[in-house]
Amino acid sequence: MAAAAETTLHRSRRRRRFRDRAFRASTPYALIAPVVAVIGVILAYPLYWLVKLSTEKYGLFELIQHKGVSVGLRNFSSVLHDSVFWRTLLRTVVFTAVNVTLTIVLGMLIALLLARVSTYVRVLLSSGLVLVWSMPVVVAVQVFYWMTNFENGVVNYALTQLHLGDFFHHDWYASTFSQLSLVTVLIVWGALPFVAITLYAGLAQVPRDLVEAAEVDGARPWRVFLDITLPILRPILLILTSLSIIWDFGVFTQPYLLIGQSKITSGNYLMSIYLFEEGYFKSDFGRGAAISILMLLIVAVLSVAYVRKMVRIGEAAL
Amino acid sequence: MSARGRRRRARQAGWNAVGLAVFVVMVFPVFWMISTAFKSNDQIVGLNPTWFPLHPTLSHFREAINKPFFWEDVKNSLIVVSVTVAISIVLAFLAAIALARYKFGGRKLFVVLVIGIQMLPQAGLIIPLYVVLARYHQVNALSGLIVTYMTFVLPFCVWTLRGFLLGIPKELEESAMVDGSTRLGVFLKILLPLMGPGLVATSVFAFITTWNEYIFARVLLNDQSKQTVTVWLSYFLGSSRHTDWGALMAASTLTAIPVVVFFLLVQRRIAFGLTAGAVKG
Numbered sequence: 001m002a003a004a005a006e007t008t009l010h011r012s013r014r015r016r017r018f019r020d021r022a023f024r025a026s027t028p029y030a031l032i033a034p035v036v037a038v039i040g041v042i043l044a045y046p047l048y049w050l051v052k053l054s055t056e057k058y059g060l061f062e063l064i065q066h067k068g069v070s071v072g073l074r075n076f077s078s079v080l081h082d083s084v085f086w087r088t089l090l091r092t093v094v095f096t097a098v099n100v101t102l103t104i105v106l107g108m109l110i111a112l113l114l115a116r117v118s119t120y121v122r123v124l125l126s127s128g129l130v131l132v133w134s135m136p137v138v139v140a141v142q143v144f145y146w147m148t149n150f151e152n153g154v155v156n157y158a159l160t161q162l163h164l165g166d167f168f169h170h171d172w173y174a175s176t177f178s179q180l181s182l183v184t185v186l187i188v189w190g191a192l193p194f195v196a197i198t199l200y201a202g203l204a205q206v207p208r209d210l211v212e213a214a215e216v217d218g219a220r221p222w223r224v225f226l227d228i229t230l231p232i233l234r235p236i237l238l239i240l241t242s243l244s245i246i247w248d249f250g251v252f253t254q255p256y257l258l259i260g261q262s263k264i265t266s267g268n269y270l271m272s273i274y275l276f277e278e279g280y281f282k283s284d285f286g287r288g289a290a291i292s293i294l295m296l297l298i299v300a301v302l303s304v305a306y307v308r309k310m311v312r313i314g315e316a317a318l
Numbered sequence: 319m320s321a322r323g324r325r326r327r328a329r330q331a332g333w334n335a336v337g338l339a340v341f342v343v344m345v346f347p348v349f350w351m352i353s354t355a356f357k358s359n360d361q362i363v364g365l366n367p368t369w370f371p372l373h374p375t376l377s378h379f380r381e382a383i384n385k386p387f388f389w390e391d392v393k394n395s396l397i398v399v400s401v402t403v404a405i406s407i408v409l410a411f412l413a414a415i416a417l418a419r420y421k422f423g424g425r426k427l428f429v430v431l432v433i434g435i436q437m438l439p440q441a442g443l444i445i446p447l448y449v450v451l452a453r454y455h456q457v458n459a460l461s462g463l464i465v466t467y468m469t470f471v472l473p474f475c476v477w478t479l480r481g482f483l484l485g486i487p488k489e490l491e492e493s494a495m496v497d498g499s500t501r502l503g504v505f506l507k508i509l510l511p512l513m514g515p516g517l518v519a520t521s522v523f524a525f526i527t528t529w530n531e532y533i534f535a536r537v538l539l540n541d542q543s544k545q546t547v548t549v550w551l552s553y554f555l556g557s558s559r560h561t562d563w564g565a566l567m568a569a570s571t572l573t574a575i576p577v578v579v580f581f582l583l584v585q586r587r588i589a590f591g592l593t594a595g596a597v598k599g
Contacts, residue, residue, distance in 0.1 A: 031416035032428055034409040035472055042469045043435065046446035053449060063452055110340060117337040118330060125337050128345040134581035135348060136530040138548045139570045143351045145555075146563050154350060154367050189344070250439025253532045257552055272441035272533075279445045280537060288445040296442045303437040307430060314417070314429040314480075 053289035060283045068286065075290035084266045085274070085291070092249060092271040095180060099248040102188045104241055107195030112225075114200045126197065133193035141257040144186050148172045173259065176268040183255045187248065195240050202236040203229070235309075242306040246299060252276065271295055351574075354567040355379065362563050378568035385569070390543045391550040398460055398546060399528045402467040407521050410475030415509070417476065418483035419491075432473040440470075444537045451538060463538050463546075467531065471524045478523070482516030483509075519584040526577050547573050 054075055056068030079085050110129075114122055135143075148155050156167040172178050206229050214224050230237075252272035256264070264273060275295060279288015354362060356374035382388065416422070417429070447466055448457065456462030490512075491504045499507070535546045542553075551573050554566050 025422070028416035028420035028422040028425075031412040031420075035413040035476060036428070036431075038409065038468055038472060039431065039435065042465050046443065046450045049450050050443075050446035053446060058449070063449065066453060113333065113337055113340065116333040118334050121334045121337040121341075125341045125344075128341045130582065130585050131348055131578065132344050133585070134526075134574075134578045136548065136574055136577050138530070138532055138552050139351070139574045140347065142551065142554070142566055142570045143347045146354065146567060147347060147350060149561070149563075152363050152365065152367075157365075157367055189347070192344070246437050246439075250441060252439075252441045257532075272439060275441050276444065276533075280448065285445050285449055292442045292445050295439060299437065299439050299442070300434075303434065307433050307437065310433045311426060311429050314433075315426065 050289050050292055053286050054293050056286045058284075058286040058289070063283070063285065071286070075287045076294075078287060079290050079294065084269065085294075088266075088269040088271060088274045091180075091269070095184070095270060096245060096248045099184055099187050099191075100241060100244045102184065103191045103195055103244050103248075104237065106188065107192050107240070108199055108237075110192060110196035111199035111203055114196065115203050126200075129193035129197055132189065133197075135190070137190065137253050138257065140186060140190055141254060144182065144258060148182060173263060179259045179263070179268055180255070180270075183258055186254050186258060187251060190254075191244065191247075195244070198236060198240060199233060202233050206232050239306060239309060242302070242309075245302055246306065249302060250295070250299060271298075351567050351570055354563060355571045357564060359564060378562075378564035379572065381562070381565040382569040382572060385554070385565070387542050387545070387550060388547075388569075391545050391547050394460060394539075394544060395529060395546040395548070398463055398467065399525050402464050402471055402528050403521050403524045405464075406468055406471040406475050406524060407479075407517060410472055410520075411479055411513075411517065413472075413476045414479035414483055417480045419488070432476050435469065435473045436477070440533050444533060447534070448537055457538055458541050458544055460539075460544070463535060466534050466538065467528050471528060474527065475520050475524055478520045479513075479516060482513060482520070485516075486512050522580045522584045526580055529577055 053068065055070060055072060056062070056075075057071045058068040062068045110125075114125060117125065147153050150156065150169050150171040150173075153172075155172075156170050159165065159167040159170075172182055210228055211224055214228060219227070250272055251270065255268075255270050256273055256276070259268060264277065266274075269277070272295075275288060275291045279285060279291055353369070353371055355378055356371040356376075357368060358371075358373070358375050358377075361368040361371065413428075417425070417432075451457050451462040451466070454462075456465070486509070490508055494504045494508055495501075529546075530548060531546075532548050532552065535549045536552070539545045539549065542550075545553075551569055554569055555561055
């Protein structure tokens, strides 16, 4: 009797423990389920459609009919045989390289400057940077447009006053090079605060005594920077660079709004704009889907390093 | 004073001057926006710029808010932003707890998903989203935009909240469990209060991203009364050649104000979200 009661007790305890463990094991899945469900529905379904669309002729007519006409890989071959695509890709790569280089180099210089200046300048400059950082992109575009307009833009006035040449009624929107340079200024201006402040925070990790010891040994500032500061900042620089590459490659709002819809031509396309104009604006969704896939693949390749790094950080934290 | 000390002081003054110059260049566009918004029209179009509006006028602001669709679009923005953020923050908090407190199979895959989505170029998704939402009659509907925004806001919130959760020692919860608290009790009495600031900061940042978003709003909402303020501002100039710079700058200032205020409040807490781990080690 007693023995039987003991086994039942034992069994029920074991069952409870089993249930506890099962509960514990399923908890994380229950917790992530809503997010996975939402992302799955809202993202996976359109991604499935993206692939489907890319193999179809799908324009306004098909959109209304809710039915595309299968064309195999014709959309892809049309894009890949389009010289505009290749020229746009090259332009975007060069554009990205210039923007990223300027952002990282200037950001580094500002970070070093922040470490050098007196406290009141540091407080002032970093507050200014945060203010710039907080500006919405569309607002920034409007302000830049106003500052650079040819009639009474303050930039033309200032450059003329500084004797950098005669900029009276200079039209910054006249050539592709000039347009994209303006976009670069806008993007770099907007990205500098994030980069500079992050790098400045990183500078705090550089051990003071190491730098002082090197200086006592007679190392020049340049050597100290290369041999001590830079290696310590390397992981942060890596992340900032890959983020900047990804962002600048896919940038849309700044060039689209600053250059202005009416002045966008196939001669000044960047990747996102090419996609927007050819796919959405011309309602050629099938071809647009093919361009999207090519673009997503390029960005996926560019993101590998960043995502791997972040996953490692995510794993290490537990 | 020794020659060496003097030289050092001169060098410091030099760095400070460079610092101030950088400050002026960086902040100038913001200053110019606000200053223009308060100037009279002849000061704005004059050949020699007026640096400070000594007799500020509010007429441009009045003009901006009386422009068609301003209030409708502000309302739309507020609806879209608050619904997106409210839903996202609740769902993301749950997922963040899973990431910060549990080891489970597929965890790595989930992290890749959360990070990867944030890297997707938005332009790359406009075509399929437009077509799919059009099929379900969600183009030109705020609900379609909200659903779209959630895809991007959710991963961001998950990752950021995870960072905040890692800052709370696990031992607090464990000792409460030992003392006989239930899981729900631990969550309500310990995790939630401690996460308060993190939840607020994350929501505010999500608010800012959503408020600022342009391309999805531009593509998914065509009707002028159904747009968000960001799109409203982008159409402000229209096609007129006689640009009303004063009103444009007033409208820009108005659009920026909520964002700037919120950003200044949370920047310190959240600035490192994207580089979290790399900066703080």
